Amino acid sequence: MDKRRTDLAVEAAQLLREGGSPGALEGVLQEETEREGWPVTVVKITDDRGAKAIGKPVGSYVTIDLAGLARREEDAFGRAARAVAAELTALLDLPAGAPVLVVGLGNRAITPDNIGPKAADHTLVTRHLVEKLPEQFGSFRPVAALAAGVLGTTGVESGELVRAVAEKVRPACILAVDALAARSVTRVCATVQLADTGITPGSGVGNARAALDRGSLGVPVIAIGVPTVVDGATLAADLLAEAGKAHLDPQALRGAGSGLLVTPRDIDARVADLAKVVGYGINLALHPGLTLADIELFLS
Amino acid sequence: MDKRRTDLAVEAAQLLREGGSPGALEGVLQEETEREGWPVTVVKITDDRGAKAIGKPVGSYVTIDLAGLARREEDAFGRAARAVAAELTALLDLPAGAPVLVVGLGNRAITPDNIGPKAADHTLVTRHLVEKLPEQFGSFRPVAALAAGVLGTTGVESGELVRAVAEKVRPACILAVDALAARSVTRVCATVQLADTGITPGSGVGNARAALDRGSLGVPVIAIGVPTVVDGATLAADLLAEAGKAHLDPQALRGAGSGLLVTPRDIDARVADLAKVVGYGINLALHPGLTLADIELFLS
Amino acid sequence: MDKRRTDLAVEAAQLLREGGSPGALEGVLQEETEREGWPVTVVKITDDRGAKAIGKPVGSYVTIDLAGLARREEDAFGRAARAVAAELTALLDLPAGAPVLVVGLGNRAITPDNIGPKAADHTLVTRHLVEKLPEQFGSFRPVAALAAGVLGTTGVESGELVRAVAEKVRPACILAVDALAARSVTRVCATVQLADTGITPGSGVGNARAALDRGSLGVPVIAIGVPTVVDGATLAADLLAEAGKAHLDPQALRGAGSGLLVTPRDIDARVADLAKVVGYGINLALHPGLTLADIELFLS
Amino acid sequence: MDKRRTDLAVEAAQLLREGGSPGALEGVLQEETEREGWPVTVVKITDDRGAKAIGKPVGSYVTIDLAGLARREEDAFGRAARAVAAELTALLDLPAGAPVLVVGLGNRAITPDNIGPKAADHTLVTRHLVEKLPEQFGSFRPVAALAAGVLGTTGVESGELVRAVAEKVRPACILAVDALAARSVTRVCATVQLADTGITPGSGVGNARAALDRGSLGVPVIAIGVPTVVDGATLAADLLAEAGKAHLDPQALRGAGSGLLVTPRDIDARVADLAKVVGYGINLALHPGLTLADIELFLS
Numbered sequence A, B, C, D: 001m002d003k004r005r006t007d008l009a010v011e012a013a014q015l016l017r018e019g020g021s022p023g024a025l026e027g028v029l030q031e032e033t034e035r036e037g038w039p040v041t042v043v044k045i046t047d048d049r050g051a052k053a054i055g056k057p058v059g060s061y062v063t064i065d066l067a068g069l070a071r072r073e074e075d076a077f078g079r080a081a082r083a084v085a086a087e088l089t090a091l092l093d094l095p096a097g098a099p100v101l102v103v104g105l106g107n108r109a110i111t112p113d114n115i116g117p118k119a120a121d122h123t124l125v126t127r128h129l130v131e132k133l134p135e136q137f138g139s140f141r142p143v144a145a146l147a148a149g150v151l152g153t154t155g156v157e158s159g160e161l162v163r164a165v166a167e168k169v170r171p172a173c174i175l176a177v178d179a180l181a182a183r184s185v186t187r188v189c190a191t192v193q194l195a196d197t198g199i200t201p202g203s204g205v206g207n208a209r210a211a212l213d214r215g216s217l218g219v220p221v222i223a224i225g226v227p228t229v230v231d232g233a234t235l236a237a238d239l240l241a242e243a244g245k246a247h248l249d250p251q252a253l254r255g256a257g258s259g260l261l262v263t264p265r266d267i268d269a270r271v272a273d274l275a276k277v278v279g280y281g282i283n284l285a286l287h288p289g290l291t292l293a294d295i296e297l298f299l300s
Helices: A011-017 A046-054 A067-071 A076-091 A116-121 A127-132 A158-169 A232-242 A252-259 A269-285 A293-300 B009-019 B050-053 B069-071 B074-093 B115-121 B127-132 B157-167 B234-240 B250-257 B267-286 B294-297 C011-018 C048-054 C067-072 C076-091 C114-122 C128-131 C159-169 C233-240 C251-256 C269-285 C292-299 D008-020 D049-056 D067-071 D076-091 D114-123 D128-130 D160-168 D234-240 D249-257 D267-286 D292-299
Strands: A028-035 A040-047 A057-064 A100-104 A142-147 A173-181 A191-194 A221-231 A261-264 B028-035 B036-045 B059-065 B100-104 B143-147 B175-180 B193-195 B221-233 B260-264 C029-037 C038-045 C057-065 C102-105 C143-147 C173-181 C191-195 C219-230 C260-264 D027-035 D038-044 D059-065 D100-104 D145-149 D173-181 D193-196 D222-233 D260-264
Touching: A011 A028, A011 A040, A011 A046, A011 A057, A011 A191, A011 B127, A028 A076, A040 A046, A040 A076, A046 D260, A067 A076, A067 A158, A067 A269, A076 A191, A076 A269, A100 A116, A100 A158, A100 C038, A116 A142, A116 A173, A116 A221, A116 A269, A116 B143, A127 A158, A142 A269, A158 A173, A158 B009, A158 B250, A158 D160, A173 A269, A173 C067, A173 D128, A191 A269, A221 A232, A221 A269, A232 A261, A232 B260, A252 C011, A261 A269, A261 B009, A261 D145, A269 A293, A269 C159, A293 D038, B009 B028, B009 B036, B009 B050, B009 B069, B009 B193, B009 D008, B028 B050, B028 B074, B036 B074, B059 B074, B059 C128, B069 B074, B069 B267, B069 C292, B074 B193, B074 B221, B074 B267, B100 B115, B100 B157, B115 B143, B115 B175, B115 B267, B143 B157, B157 B175, B157 C159, B221 B267, B234 B260, B260 B267, B267 B294, B267 D076, B294 D008, C011 C029, C011 C048, C011 C057, C011 C191, C029 C048, C029 C076, C038 C048, C038 C076, C038 D173, C057 C076, C067 C076, C076 C191, C076 C269, C076 D267, C102 C114, C114 C173, C114 C219, C114 C269, C143 C159, C159 C173, C173 C269, C191 C269, C191 D038, C219 C233, C219 C269, C233 C260, C233 D234, C233 D260, C260 D234, C269 C292, D008 D027, D008 D038, D008 D049, D008 D059, D008 D193, D027 D049, D027 D076, D038 D049, D038 D076, D059 D076, D067 D076, D067 D267, D076 D267, D100 D114, D100 D160, D114 D145, D114 D173, D114 D222, D114 D267, D145 D160, D222 D234, D222 D267, D267 D292
Parallel strands: A100 A142, A100 A173, A173 A221, B100 B143, B100 B175, B175 B221, C102 C143, C102 C173, C173 C219, D100 D145, D100 D173, D173 D222
Antiparallel strands: A028 A040, A040 A057, A057 A191, A191 A221, A221 A261, A261 B260, B028 B036, B036 B059, B059 B193, B193 B221, B221 B260, C029 C038, C038 C057, C057 C191, C191 C219, C219 C260, C260 D260, D027 D038, D038 D059, D059 D193, D193 D222, D222 D260
């Protein structure tokens, strides 16, 4: 089975269940809940059997289904940001005042890959204020942000760059925002996945990045991922299955569709919206005393 | 048959041939040539039988295959711009000094749709200079350029806007640059189609725009189109056919893939390159005395 | 006296008063009021004597002092947008449902000149919705928006372009947003001037644009101007006067300072803020049933 | 004397000479030469007397006068890039193949401050290629580039960030590109200053950045500065002096003009041009085997 066709644990688990191999889901727990009106699925990989079956490290993977955001439901933006904040808070275990580093991965110049840099733009950066004006900003958590240029524009691996900055900032925790690949077109630009495992090599849409996790960075790394693309071959299989034609192995089609990305027609607007949801969700989680209006004021 | 799945006459003709219905290509002539080292295919629809079969108006459709551009072959940019200029010149029948209006259609904020506005950015605009400084610029052809905002950002149809400006500028000819949808992934961001028919309703990737042709505008309209997307359902069929699995009707898959675009991974860079090729090609065709270096100097 | 050194009627009137020539302010009325907590000054030029003295056409010039916006006072953005809306409403005399054309003048690529295009970006464009989906949007006023490219990028004068579009849209009124030059550095990026006179030739920062007024366009034109620059020579005189050194004629310094613009250090952020204030103010004035939150939802 | 009103050693030396204090220029040598047709001035501060008088560290300051660039003289761009490359090469003492880190300082969102980030965009980044594809790119010098976000967007001081990356990249030399303040309006956007002293605290336009020099970074730092602004008070004094009115101390005017920047009207275009000159000059100096055309090909 091709485990790389999705970065979403919830999809990988679903594929396993559909495959129906007995015992395939040992070491994997799944729970459906709700947050601020959005469906939430938590997949917990509890041991090596689960990790091997799902193809991801042991840890918790929380998927928030924000499909309603694009429909501009009432207070959709506020509810989405608060849901991200609440699920993020549940994964974090941060002492008040402990510094945090937010990393926006991906290439700013490529629309489906720039959700990380754009989310970093929406992050309330406070570290310099806390250090220079402690009497005024001393009650804020020090937050630094880094929109890691990709390899091609800096010549430095994202992982190296994050490590270098982390050694200066010495954060208690790193939040890494990145674009993901999904298997199902219905999840693209419609979900956010939070994982307490960091980012591991081999994930992503074909551009393997170095691991960003507790092992490599020495502090917990929460990955915040948004699927923005489906690869061409995976789409083909999906469409056929939906059309009842066949259940083909995307691997067989891989050569044909390689180098192609499938995105929603309105990808630019949806990535912009989700980057703001993620950025504001991070802000609410890291500065629990602030409201969305406060953040809007600070950032504008 | 679904004739709307491609905006390229060369693909529509190929589909007909593959369909093999006898007499299907009556009223259609096709010729393969070469320009500056690039393969060129001219499809001529000579009468109503051809127009009905191909699903496009009577006229000439010239496709330049620029696949080598992305490989950065030697002098690839210069050869591509000169090839566009030469084929454009062959379609134009412009007296020296006759004014021309260049229109960049599409939405600047959506990468695969912004080739038109970007090509307009690369167009050498001279009309105001010719009018205000005739002693200095009198030998130039007066060229005006318009990057038509899409409907949603102006509230005015592109067609209305172009007509309004054309009434002021009174051009002898209009060049309209637009993004197209292709059927085959191999042609996306790899070809330029020039057509002396203007742009007709019903083409495009689902956003029918009003006709921009001699009928509506009163002057010849040359359409310069670059395929930048494939629709999701069409891709599925293509991939399957390539994989030898089946030859499915994309129509059957249409519901599943609707709202999805398939683009190359490096769509941003390739659209930028092709917009420059088209813009410089237009400049060379409209100002035959200038070199690429001259244009670079004027535009920078 | 050099009347071109300011586009603000309130400054021109102040200069006259400082000059102290008897009778200089005949035909000019001035009133100080307040709107949403911001100081408002209305200069009314009532006859030709006033027009000649001030150097601007007969009409009303309303200046809203938004200096507090940069200090991020509480609800500053909302109060500013509502103040612009209220003063604009007082100048407009629009039947419900009458169409309006919003024009953003200036060059998008030059920061202090792009307030017009950016304000147009924040305008709620409804004309196409009202026409195509009347049952759903029939209660909205039809609004079209045009970010006029400058001469150099289109080859078409802003005035020609606006006239061309106005002939298609047939608005009951045109709102034209433009950057202005102020005389005093304290007014730069700190005020909005509304004038019911349209925009007249010879104003601006050295790039005279064709008149956009009732005479040339056939419908009332409200000019919404934001001073974003001071010219170099004017600044020199201002600084010296403030330092008590001398009261020099900027004309004498003009050669030296020509080609220079003086802007606030944070010009980019302040132009962005004011463009949003102006755009939202226009939206509130044209669609009195909407709140700021509604507009945020429609535009995002 | 106010030594902070200019970042250009050539201007500081000129001020001293104008002041006429005997012996003021001991420890300072100045030489006028030419490179690719552009005037070049080298100011050498040879000891502490010179350093104290000029207000800058001991070292060489090379100013290339590129005023002709804006006039688009023939081959102006190529000559300017080659002149920067030649002067840079003269300051560098780099073994072939030694790695280099290029740092673009300044805030990308503020036009006169973004010359550093933009020059970094034009830098040919090769470090990842040399490391991953040594057989193909082994003959290239490994070059990494970093567009340092400013404090407010990352919460990390530029200096800290550069140090962090330098510890990973271990360059033999750092090139730091930054915007400067000039005293004379005629030098703004018209000169490039190269200095082998790095960047020292207290320089710049009021935003003191931490030192980037051999002392703090352990390797030679070449500063490449482009003056893009004059401060408001300095301009006032300059204009008056030119107009023959007085020779005022800008310090007296400082309060009035503070917070204001004076820039050329066409600042956006000129910063873009100079960033490209600097970036290409760096590329030519670091990769002596390449031509401008090669670089264009690699970067596009």
